[in-house]
Amino acid sequence: MSLETVSANRSHGGTQGVYRHPSAETGTEMTFSVFVPDHAPGARLPVLWYLSGLTCTHANVMEKGEFRAACAQHGVIFIAPDTSPRGDDVPDHDGYDFGKGAGFYVDATREPWAQHFRMRAYIETELPALVAQHFPVDMARQGITGHSMGGHGALTTALRNPDRFRSVSAFSPIVSPLHCPWGEKALGGYLGDDRGSWREYDACALIEDGARVPDLLVDQGTADGFLEEQLRTPLLAAACKKAGQPATIRMQEGYDHSYYFISTFMAEHVGWHAQRLNA
Numbered sequence: 001m002s003l004e005t006v007s008a009n010r011s012h013g014g015t016q017g018v019y020r021h022p023s024a025e026t027g028t029e030m031t032f033s034v035f036v037p038d039h040a041p042g043a044r045l046p047v048l049w050y051l052s053g054l055t056c057t058h059a060n061v062m063e064k065g066e067f068r069a070a071c072a073q074h075g076v077i078f079i080a081p082d083t084s085p086r087g088d089d090v091p092d093h094d095g096y097d098f099g100k101g102a103g104f105y106v107d108a109t110r111e112p113w114a115q116h117f118r119m120r121a122y123i124e125t126e127l128p129a130l131v132a133q134h135f136p137v138d139m140a141r142q143g144i145t146g147h148s149m150g151g152h153g154a155l156t157t158a159l160r161n162p163d164r165f166r167s168v169s170a171f172s173p174i175v176s177p178l179h180c181p182w183g184e185k186a187l188g189g190y191l192g193d194d195r196g197s198w199r200e201y202d203a204c205a206l207i208e209d210g211a212r213v214p215d216l217l218v219d220q221g222t223a224d225g226f227l228e229e230q231l232r233t234p235l236l237a238a239a240c241k242k243a244g245q246p247a248t249i250r251m252q253e254g255y256d257h258s259y260y261f262i263s264t265f266m267a268e269h270v271g272w273h274a275q276r277l278n279a
């Protein structure tokens, strides 16, 4: 599988790179970013995947997430994929919350989205295989995190693949697409009206249906304008409590939905993952 280096910059004693490749899943070129800390020759490092939120590309967290110092300290590779297929051939939608920049980490089944919007298969299968081939990763030690739509992606991907991920966390995640306007629009559009088919893309429903992870960490700002209507953190707390799913869900006073919030708690999340990945 071919990979083109778009850029590579030395940073925090490592390399922050951006890479592009043709994706068989999305049928488009895809771009992602990878930070590789310096390491001993031949060493293979644990990996933390970061799934981004609505409107983002691989670049938002790379520029504003402030993860590199912690990743260098703990020897963790940090990978940030894009949030949707891109390009003139890819259908789009007027709103920022559906179509390009809003793939929701699902494999769409409805037209005209089904051909290109295959972000679940891309994240679960194609990109890990590509990364394993080109980077010094130890695929037995993977963790996943994300923000907002990407927090939903991290939680649902981990809950569906407990053997692949040793650790999962999220910043201000959408916890139940079945119960918020963003989720209803996206899953309705990509998957259709059969809400039963949405459950594998809903963290609360997955937990209700028996999926489990060893534990999870969530940070959510109390001044986040999306909290009440879209993110609905209390639903996750209730689902975890009812199911006996261990979870640390922290309401962070006065923080909003932005990268000012994410970057504040990023080092703690990297450390939390590193503890589990290096155990």
Ligand SMILES: N[C@@H](CCC(=O)N[C@@H](CS)C(=O)NCC(=O)O)C(=O)O
Pocket (backbone or CB within 6 Å): 052, 053, 054, 055, 056, 060, 096, 147, 148, 149, 257, 258, 259
């Ligand atoms: N553009 C939307 C908000 C979208 C939004 O907040 N996106 C978050 C993820 S859900 C984000 O990370 N935006 C990019 C950034 O802050 O760099 C609005 O105006 O309401």
